[in-house]
Amino acid sequence: MQQEKVHVRLLLIAGVVLLWMMCVFGRVAYLQLFLHSDYLAKASRQQRRTLEITPKRGAIYDRNMHPLAMSVPVHSVFAVPSEIKDMELATRLLAGALGIPQATLREKLESPSNFVWIQRKVTPEKEEAIRSLNLKGIDFLEEYQRNYPKREMAAHVLGFVDVDEKGLGGIEYEYDNLIRGKSEKIVVMADAHQRWYDGGEAQKDRGASVVLTIDEKIQYIAERELQAAIAKTRAPAGTVIVQDPNTGAILALANWPRFNPNAVTDVPNEARMDRAVSAIYEPGSTFKLVTLAAAFDQNLIRADEVFNCENGSVLVAGHRIHDHKAYGMLTVSDILANSSDVGAIKIAMRLGSPKFYDYIHAFGFGSLTGVDLPGESRGILRRLENWGSFSIGSISMGQEVGVTPVQLATAVSSIANGGLLYKPHVVQEIRRAGQAVPLDGASSITEPKRSIRPETAATLRRLMEGVILHGTGKLARLDGWTAAGKTGTAQKIDPNTGRYSPTKVIASFTGFAPINNPAVTILISIDSPEGWPHGGGDVAAPVFKRIAEQVLPYLDVARDVPVSPRLLQTSYRNETQIDSSAVEDFTPANLELETSDVPERQPAEKGSSKPKEVTVAVEEGGDITVPDFTGKTMREVTEGCLKMGLNPVLVGTSLASHQIPAPGSKVRRGTKVTVEFGKAADLAAKAR
Amino acid sequence: MEKKNKAMMVEFHTVKRIDNSRLRRHIEPAKLRNLYKTVALGGVVAMCFMFYIYQHFRCIDLSFQLEDLKGKQEQAANLNGKLRLNIATLRDPHRIDLIARHQLGLTEPGPTQVREYTNFDGAEEASVRYTRPNRQP
Numbered sequence: 039m040q041q042e043k044v045h046v047r048l049l050l051i052a053g054v055v056l057l058w059m060m061c062v063f064g065r066v067a068y069l070q071l072f073l074h075s076d077y078l079a080k081a082s083r084q085q086r087r088t089l090e091i092t093p094k095r096g097a098i099y100d101r102n103m104h105p106l107a108m109s110v111p112v113h114s115v116f117a118v119p120s121e122i123k124d125m126e127l128a129t130r131l132l133a134g135a136l137g138i139p140q141a142t143l144r145e146k147l148e149s150p151s152n153f154v155w156i157q158r159k160v161t162p163e164k165e166e167a168i169r170s171l172n173l174k175g176i177d178f179l180e181e182y183q184r185n186y187p188k189r190e191m192a193a194h195v196l197g198f199v200d201v202d203e204k205g206l207g208g209i210e211y212e213y214d215n216l217i218r219g220k221s222e223k224i225v226v227m228a229d230a231h232q233r234w235y236d237g238g239e240a241q242k243d244r245g246a247s248v249v250l251t252i253d254e255k256i257q258y259i260a261e262r263e264l265q266a267a268i269a270k271t272r273a274p275a276g277t278v279i280v281q282d283p284n285t286g287a288i289l290a291l292a293n294w295p296r297f298n299p300n301a302v303t304d305v306p307n308e309a310r311m312d313r314a315v316s317a318i319y320e321p322g323s324t325f326k327l328v329t330l331a332a333a334f335d336q337n338l339i340r341a342d343e344v345f346n347c348e349n350g351s352v353l354v355a356g357h358r359i360h361d362h363k364a365y366g367m368l369t370v371s372d373i374l375a376n377s378s379d380v381g382a383i384k385i386a387m388r389l390g391s392p393k394f395y396d397y398i399h400a401f402g403f404g405s406l407t408g409v410d411l412p413g414e415s416r417g418i419l420r421r422l423e424n425w426g427s428f429s430i431g432s433i434s435m436g437q438e439v440g441v442t443p444v445q446l447a448t449a450v451s452s453i454a455n456g457g458l459l460y461k462p463h464v465v466q467e468i469r470r471a472g473q474a475v476p477l478d479g480a481s482s483i484t485e486p487k488r489s490i491r492p493e494t495a496a497t498l499r500r501l502m503e504g505v506i507l508h509g510t511g512k513l514a515r516l517d518g519w520t521a522a523g524k525t526g527t528a529q530k531i532d533p534n535t536g537r538y539s540p541t542k543v544i545a546s547f548t549g550f551a552p553i554n555n556p557a558v559t560i561l562i563s564i565d566s567p568e569g570w571p572h573g574g575g576d577v578a579a580p581v582f583k584r585i586a587e588q589v590l591p592y593l594d595v596a597r598d599v600p601v602s603p604r605l606l607q608t609s610y611r612n613e614t615q616i617d618s619s620a621v622e623d624f625t626p627a628n629l630e631l632e633t634s635d636v637p638e639r640q641p642a643e644k645g646s647s648k649p650k651e652v653t654v655a656v657e658e659g660g661d662i663t664v665p666d667f668t669g670k671t672m673r674e675v676t677e678g679c680l681k682m683g684l685n686p687v688l689v690g691t692s693l694a695s696h697q698i699p700a701p702g703s704k705v706r707r708g709t710k711v712t713v714e715f716g717k718a719a720d721l722a723a724k725a726r
Numbered sequence: 727m728e729k730k731n732k733a734m735m736v737e738f739h740t741v742k743r744i745d746n747s748r749l750r751r752h753i754e755p756a757k758l759r760n761l762y763k764t765v766a767l768g769g770v771v772a773m774c775f776m777f778y779i780y781q782h783f784r785c786i787d788l789s790f791q792l793e794d795l796k797g798k799q800e801q802a803a804n805l806n807g808k809l810r811l812n813i814a815t816l817r818d819p820h821r822i823d824l825i826a827r828h829q830l831g832l833t834e835p836g837p838t839q840v841r842e843y844t845n846f847d848g849a850e851e852a853s854v855r856y857t858r859p860n861r862q863p
Contacts, residue, residue, distance in 0.1 A: 105811070188819075191819070233791045236793075
């Protein structure tokens with residue numbers, strides 16, 4: 039009986055337990071099987087976030103991978119006005135921390151919007167100050183800020199960006215799509231504390247990096263020398279271009295006035311203008327190179343042909359043209375060396391307008407060079423049918439035609455490299471994720487076009503050397519290297535009178551060095567230098583010398599002018615007290631500070647302690663004496679060069695008539711020796 | 727009447743001494759084996775479920791750690807970028823030029839000073855290696 043009662047109770051309890059378990063498992067089964075998809079969707083909605091990722095803007099490097107522009111993360115302050123409890127307190131505290139007027143801040147915080155920017159891209163100090171306030175409704179968003187660590191250096195090439203990192207000038211604008219990359223949306227999973235546990239896929243399209251052809255050191259040299267020339271002549275503007283004539287790559291591009299791309303808010307437009315590609319000016323006497331090149335290429339003149347320069351004055355189509363000096367009979371080489379306008383006009387008239395026009399186009403004038411910088415101008419060249427009766431005369435001496443500095447530098451480079459017109463460019467390559475991206479379209483490097491024959495180029499190089507040796511460009515003569523160039527002093531149009539100004543000129547010099555295997559083409563243009571003299575040979579030629587004498591050793595270009603053995607003197611630091619104030623502006627945070635002018639080189643003070651000197655005996659120059667190849671055949675010249683370890687460059691036919699370097703020069707093994715060949719009659723004439 | 731009779735009946739309880747100590751419960755081997763198999767199988771299934779649950783939560787935990795490390799990596803990369811920016815600023819040629827001229831008292835070599843020099847053994851190779859990248863192709 040008792041047992042039956044126990045048995046029944048046990049059964050009852052078992053039944054209750056069983057029922058409970060059935061309810062539990064039934065519920066579990068119901069949730070797992072029937073409501074599975076609903077709860078899965080709910081969980082997904084709770085945990086899944088879709089974020090828009092803006093890729094970091096790619097960096098810009100010089101040719102040696104030194105960064106010129108890069109983006110670093112910074113924080114921007116935003117507010118959710120509805121979450122701010124004490125508006126007055128928040129306004130007061132934020133205004134103090136950020137340095138914003140309270141009225142401006144109050145207006146933002148009283149906005150009905152759910153999201154209000156307080157200040158974009160604040161400094162780390164301000165960010166720390168605001169974080170320490172711990173204000174509800176105030177938060178931070180990470181953004182990127184563009185920095186240009188070299189400040190004004192190559193500012194016109196690099197360009198600048200706006201607050202949203204959109205390119206607005208230079209390479210930043212031209213390659214904005216590539217550098218910026220593409221924003222993409224990624225899906226992330228986050229828990230209740232907003233911690234990610236599945237961050238989605240990595241970004242596929244990061245911003246590409248741009249490697250320029252600009253060399254940081256050469257750029258600095260060019261900018262420093264331009265600044266010194268501007269300061270000396272009190273000119274309002276100027277341009278320097280350093281180009282590799284063998285590829286068209288631009289090694290340096292400097293403009294004045296310049297600006298700091300880290301702080302462009304109040305910079306005037308004229309300072310931001312890239313004068314090297316946009317400014318048009320009449321090239322003046324520099325354009326005589328085109329006149330003579332065309333005539334030589336058409337075999338219409340010879341270097342030793344004599345022209346009557348009419349004692350410096352000639353009447354053409356009702357216009358009287360005066361030379362700067364009363365020249366009588368001049369050879370063609372002297373016409374170029376002395377920059378005779380009369381001589382140039384006569385040569386052009388022998389050439390004729392149609393052929394002259396063709397050669398002007400062949401040198402790239404009147405059309406875009408295709409340089410990968412924005413805002414390029416094609417210059418001014420009237421169509422042939424619009425030329426007046428005197429246009430050929432004007433244009434032959436560089437007036438009635440407008441060119442940009444980059445056009446002129448490229449044209450002179452074509453003379454330097456033997457007659458090939460390369461497309462000037464500042465971009466060497468684009469890199470993304472460590473891989474080079476092929477340049478396409480307008481950015482691609484195209485095959486060069488031929489402007490003149492190699493023989494014509496060789497002849498012109500020799501004549502241009504004469505400009506420096508005994509012509510108007512004597513101040514451009516280099517110490518240790520041969521050089522060739524042409525001066526230019528172009529009168530500017532006076533906007534008040536509409537006529538040429540007697541005082542305002544554009545002084546220019548364009549040249550290359552060395553003559554044999556040119557390594558650099560350098561163009562200097564100074565706009566409206568003050569004082570006297572103010573010609574290209576006086577103002578611009580010395581700048582060419584200073585730049586070339588620094589750039590050529592930097593590029594490890596062997597000297598090709600014999601130099602006698604010298605003693606090397608090295609200055610060590612003097613004993614005066616160190617002054618550290620000069621470099622205080624260069625802390626990385628102060629990128630927006632204006633640089634002070636580069637001080638003039640200080641002469642050594644009298645009575646100051648003499649620096650220690652170390653004298654080291656050196657042996658300068660090479661160990662191979664260049665023989666005289668005059669009158670020899672091509673085979674003899676080639677064999678002789680190869681035997682001595684020299685590289686022969688042969689131009690022309692028949693017998694050797696001229697050579698660079700000159701006979702007797704001391705050169706190093708492997709130096710190129712250019713030998714021109716002419717007819718026997720030329721040799722006989724020379725001998726007489 | 728019958729109830730009265732039943733009440734007058736005396737019941738006698740006899741004690742039976744039953745010694746069951748020699749009795750052994752016979753367990754059928756087959757049933758025992760089946761039991762063991764069932765328990766083992768159940769254990770395996772349970773382990774599988776436990777392992778599944780463990781790896782699921784372990785995976786989530788590792789994901790948290792991974793995202794945490796990604797965040798640290800990004801912070802390190804950002805710091806690296808800022809340091810490279812500092813380096814680039816300090817290497818500004820204008821700044822170095824000012825230091826050289828103003829602090830160290832260096833000047834440009836004059837026209838009679840020569841920059842090239844005869845290298846000694848070992849130094850010559852290093853010098854060539856240093857200057858060669860500057861040479862234009």
